[in-house]
Each structure stands twice: as structure tokens, then as C-alpha cells.
Amino acid sequence: MVTINPRRTPLIAGNWKMNLDHLQAIAFVQKLAWSLKDANHDFTAVEVAVFPPFTDIRSVQTLISADKLPLAFGAQDVSAQESGAFTGEISAAFLAKLECQYVIIGHSERRTLHNETDEQVAAKVTAALGQNLVPLICVGETAADLELHGPSAVPVAQLRAALAGVSNAADIVVAYEPVWAIGSGKAATPEQAEQVAAQLRLVLQETLGQDVADKTRILYGGSVKSGNIAAYMREPNVDGALVGGASLDVTEFGNIVRYLKHVG
Numbered sequence: 001m002v003t004i005n006p007r008r009t010p011l012i013a014g015n016w017k018m019n020l021d022h023l024q025a026i027a028f029v030q031k032l033a034w035s036l037k038d039a040n041h042d043f044t045a046v047e048v049a050v051f052p053p054f055t056d057i058r059s060v061q062t063l064i065s066a067d068k069l070p071l072a073f074g075a076q077d078v079s080a081q082e083s084g085a086f087t088g089e090i091s092a093a094f095l096a097k098l099e100c101q102y103v104i105i106g107h108s109e110r111r112t113l114h115n116e117t118d119e120q121v122a123a124k125v126t127a128a129l130g131q132n133l134v135p136l137i138c139v140g141e142t143a144a145d146l147e148l149h150g151p152s153a154v155p156v157a158q159l160r161a162a163l164a165g166v167s168n169a170a171d172i173v174v175a176y177e178p179v180w181a182i183g184s185g186k187a188a189t190p191e192q193a194e195q196v197a198a199q200l201r202l203v204l205q206e207t208l209g210q211d212v213a214d215k216t217r218i219l220y221g222g223s224v225k226s227g228n229i230a231a232y233m234r235e236p237n238v239d240g241a242l243v244g245g246a247s248l249d250v251t252e253f254g255n256i257v258r259y260l261k262h263v264g
């Protein structure tokens with residue numbers, strides 16, 4: 001039985017990573033919106049967001065705005081800097097100007113492949129909030145971390161660090177993504193996801209207070225598919241999913257969004 005917390009609208013977020021150019025993005029978003037509309041998806045019951053590459057965002061914004069599509073969108077990363085000589089960087093102000101609602105910060109691929117530190121993640125969170133973007137903060141342990149420290153220690157420490165400069169978080173989203181589950185087909189069990197999500201909610205409570213802890217959505221990410229999403233959504237502290245590979249297939253992503261059809 002799924003009980004939807006009235007303070008936390010479930011969020012299904014598709015992180016396209018470095019896939020789909022701007023023309024493919026337009027076709028994808030149109031098809032996604034049409035297929036969800038055809039299926040009478042209730043966008044007030046489950047929010048849907050896509051995270052295209054930077055070069056697609058203007059096209060996605062224009063389409064969503066012109067056709068008044070009930071989809072949210074965001075970027076996959078942001079600079080901690082406001083402006084200046086930072087070749088290749090994209091500021092939070094630029095993203096806000098493109099009407100992004102969200103920005104993913106601290107994805108494990110950034111932490112691993114670009115050596116992003118907890119301090120840089122925290123600075124990016126502050127930069128995003130400064131432009132009224134909702135930071136979607138990713139945390140998660142590697143297989144080695146899991147063996148060494150157990151399931152919650154690393155994600156909890158990463159979240160604490162990410163919130164270091166946040167005093168008044170109007171709106172944030174947290175994604176628990178065990179690194180060993182990303183793109184591996186070896187998803188965490190719903191119980192594992194719930195265990196860590198509950199610990200992350202405690203961190204939110206301790207650092208930002210009960211109200212923020214109650215209203216903050218905590219997503220699970222890592223090999224989410226239409227066949228396993230419903231089981232995660234039955235867990236009381238899991239409020240949605242950050243989907244990678246499966247978000248690139250319109251039909252599959254649409255079925256993930258429509259998980260309510262498959263839960264008792």
C-alpha cells in the first residue's frame with residue numbers, strides 16, 4: 001500500500017547524462033508529454049522532471065513554455081562561481097534565466113570523474129539556492145564504502161557536508177544513489193533504500209529542522225526500472241526516483257512515472 005505524504009509530492013526525475021542532442025531532446029519531451037497526457041497522468045500526484053545536457057536546455061525550455069507542458073526541468077551541474085574567468089562553467093544565474101527549477105549537484109559521476117569534493121558540492125548548493133534553484137543533492141556510497149563503513153555512513157556524511165552553508169533551505173531534494181547500483185542493473189533493495197533514506201531524513205531534521213525534514217523529498221537512484229519502481233515507492237521515506245539509463249526510453253520512463261498504476 002502506498003501512502004503519499006501530502007507534504008511531499010513524489011518526483012520522478014530523468015537524468016539524461018551526456019545523451020540526446022537538442023533536436024532529440026525536443027522530440028523526446030514532446031513524446032513524453034503526449035504519452036503521459038494520453039494515459040491521463042495526474043501531474044499533481046507525481047511530478048516529472050527531465051535533466052538534459054546544458055546545450056538542450058534552451059530548446060526544452062522553449063517547448064515546455066510554448067506548449068505549457070506540465071513538466072519540470074533542470075541542469076545536471078552548476079558552477080559554484082557567480083561569473084568571471086571560469087572557462088566551461090555555467091552559473092546558477094544562467095540556469096535561473098533559462099527557467100530551470102532544479103539542478104543536480106554532487107552526482108557520483110562528478111565526484112568520481114571530476115574529483116568534486118564535499119566542499120565544492122556545498123558551494124554549488126549555496127550558489128543554486130542563491131538563485132532560487134532547487135538543488136537535487138546526490139549522495140551515495142561505493143561498494144568499498146559499503147563494506148568498510150556500512151550502508152549509511154558515507155551518504156550521511158556527504159549530506160551533512162553538502163548542507164554546511166545552508167541555513168534556510170526553502171526547497172531541496174536529496175537523491176540517495178549507491179554508486180554500486182548506478183548503471184549496474186544491481187539495484188539496492190527497497191529495504192536498503194529506505195534504511196538510508198530514513199537516516200538522511202534525520203540529518204535534515206538535525207541540520208535544518210523538522211519542517212524541512214518533513215517536506216524534503218528523498219529520491220532513490222540506481223538501476224530504477226518500471227519493474228522495480230513501485231517497490232521503492234512503498235517505502236515511507238522514499239519520495240521518488242532519479243533515473244538514469246531508463247529515462248532515455250520514453251515508454252519505459254513513462255511507465256516509471258505511472259508507477260501508481262502498478263501499486264496496491
Ligand SMILES: O=C[C@H](O)COP(=O)(O)O
Nearest residue numbers: 015182183222223244245
Ligand atoms: O542519475 C541517475 C543515476 O546515476 C542512476 O543511473 P541508472 O538509472 O542508469 O542506474
